[in-house]
């Protein structure tokens with residue numbers, strides 16, 4: 435699947451080190467390389483990678499239980515933001531989950547993360563809850579957002 439010269443593909447071992455490096459850049463509490471790699475062996479997990487050539491420029495990770503999925507993380511490399519990459523990743527993830535009869539996506543987002551909140555709102559996610567002090571580094575509430583669709 436392409437957008438301009440970009441490709442969205444399922445994560446493989448070839449992407450793990452770059453995903454872990456982006457975790458370090460994008461989050462204060464990043465997943466380790468081994469944690470990312472373990473998702474390859476997890477039958478509940480689906481991760482998609484946005485590539486420009488061989489370079490990982492973004493990714494989204496999800497886990498599905500029965501017919502509901504959670505987004506574990508989504509990030510785009512700083513030099514590639516505001517080009518529609520996160521939107522593309524989330525749309526492709528939703529498409530892939532629909533084919534597996536999944537009917538909702540749920541995620542947590544830092545209450546102060548305005549770019550991410552704007553992204554999710556633009557895709558139809560709505561707030562369904564709040565977890566006080568969910569995050570640390572720095573400590574902050576999480577908003578719980580959810581999107582449901584008809585199958």
Ligand SMILES: CC(C)(COP(=O)(O)OP(=O)(O)OC[C@H]1O[C@@H](n2cnc3c(N)ncnc32)[C@H](O)[C@@H]1OP(=O)(O)O)[C@@H](O)C(=O)NCCC(=O)NCCS
Pocket residue numbers: 460461507508509510511514515516517518519520521522542543544547548549550552553554556
């Ligand atoms: C949040 C993040 C993934 C967005 O990635 P992105 O590829 O830049 O997002 P997109 O270009 O697909 O943006 C889609 C829409 O989201 C909204 N949006 C994205 N970034 C925004 C920003 N900085 N300010 C305001 N709105 C923003 C806009 O509505 C945008 O559409 P538009 O560009 O047509 O106005 C990226 O900023 C990131 O990696 N941040 C650090 C990690 C993070 O916070 N992840 C989310 C954890 S819950």
